[in-house]
Amino acid sequence: xxxxxxxxxxxxxxxxxxxxxxxxxxxxxxxxxxxxxxxxxxxxxxxxxxxxxxxxxxxxxxxxxxxxxxxxxxxxxxxxxxxxxxxxxxxxxxxxxxxxxxxxxxxxxxxxxxxxxxxxxxxxxxxxxxxxxxxxxxxxxxxxxxxxxxxxxxxxxxxxxxxxxxxxxxxxxxxxxxxxxxxxxxxxxxxxxxxxxxxxxxxxxxxxxxxxxxxxxxxxxxxxxxxxxxxxxxxxxxxxxxxxxxxxxxxxxxxxxxxxxxxxxxxxxxxxx
Ligand SMILES: Nc1ncnc2c1ncn2[C@@H]1O[C@H](COP(=O)(O)OP(=O)(O)O)[C@@H](O)[C@H]1O
Ligand SMILES: [Mg+2]
Numbered sequence: 001x002x003x004x005x006x007x008x009x010x011x012x013x014x015x016x017x018x019x020x021x022x023x024x025x026x027x028x029x030x031x032x033x034x035x036x037x038x039x040x041x042x043x044x045x046x047x048x049x050x051x052x053x054x055x056x057x058x059x060x061x062x063x064x065x066x067x068x069x070x071x072x073x074x075x076x077x078x079x080x081x082x083x084x085x086x087x088x089x090x091x092x093x094x095x096x097x098x099x100x101x102x103x104x105x106x107x108x109x110x111x112x113x114x115x116x117x118x119x120x121x122x123x124x125x126x127x128x129x130x131x132x133x134x135x136x137x138x139x140x141x142x143x144x145x146x147x148x149x150x151x152x153x154x155x156x157x158x159x160x161x162x163x164x165x166x167x168x169x170x171x172x173x174x175x176x177x178x179x180x181x182x183x184x185x186x187x188x189x190x191x192x193x194x195x196x197x198x199x200x201x202x203x204x205x206x207x208x209x210x211x212x213x214x215x216x217x218x219x220x221x222x223x224x225x226x227x228x229x230x231x232x233x234x235x236x237x238x239x240x241x242x243x244x245x246x247x248x249x250x251x252x253x254x255x256x257x258x259x260x261x262x263x264x265x266x267x268x269x270x271x272x273x
Pocket of ligand 1: 027028034036054055056057058059060061062063
C-alpha cells in the first residue's frame, strides 16, 4: 500500500454542513406523551441531497424544524458547519438564518396574506438577525427582480398579494423568499404535496434546476419515493422518531434492509432501480 493510500484512509472526514447527534424530543405529558425524536443522528454533507421519507407522524417535519433552529430538542446536539446552534441567542444565529432556508408544504399558510410579494420575498433581508444583509434600496430591488425571474415569476407582479396567485405561483413566491439570502442549504418539507397534481412537476423541475444551478445541499422530505429518486442522492428512512435506514440512494433502493423501507418502496410499484 502506498503512503498516500495510508494518508487517505486516516484523513479526517470533512465537517458536515449540518449534523444532528442523538436528538431526542418528547411532546405532551410524560406518560400520555409521544417520543417525537428518539436518539436520532443524521449527517448532511456538503453538496449532498438527502431524501427524508417515512410514514406520516414519524417526525420528519419536526426534524427539519430542529435542523433549522426553529425547535429545540430535549437533548442531543445540532451543529452547523461544526458549531452548535443550540443555546445560541437569536442574534447569534445569523449564519444559520442566511445560509439554511426552509420551504414548507403549504404556501397558503406560510405566506402572510397582508404582505405584498415584494415585501414577502425581501423580508428575510430586513431581519434584524441579518443586520446589514439588505444593502441599499436599489440593491434590494435588484435582488428581488433577480430572484423572481429565477423562480419563474414576472417581476412586474411584485406589488400584488399572495391571494392573486395560483397555488403553484404561491409556492414559487415561498421558494423565492427562501432563496433571497442566497443560502447554501435548502430544507424542503413536502414542497409540492399541497399543490394541484398538474403543477407539481413544474415546481419540482424548478427545484431541481435551482438545486443544481446553486449547488445546494438539501434535505427533501417527501412521501413520494419516485420524486426522491429524481432529486436526491441519499435517502434516510424514519419511523417513530428514529432513522431506521439510510445511505446512498441507489444502494437503498436496490437492496432495502429495513421492513419500513421495503414497504415504502413496494407502495410505489412503478419504481425500477
Ligand atoms: N406541537 C406538537 N404537540 C404535540 N404533538 C406534536 C406536535 N407537533 C407534532 N406532534 C406529533 O409528533 C409526531 C411527529 O410529527 P411530524 O414531525 O409532523 O411528523 P411527519 O412530518 O413525519 O408527519 C406526530 O405524531 C405529531 O402528531
Ligand atoms: Mg410532516
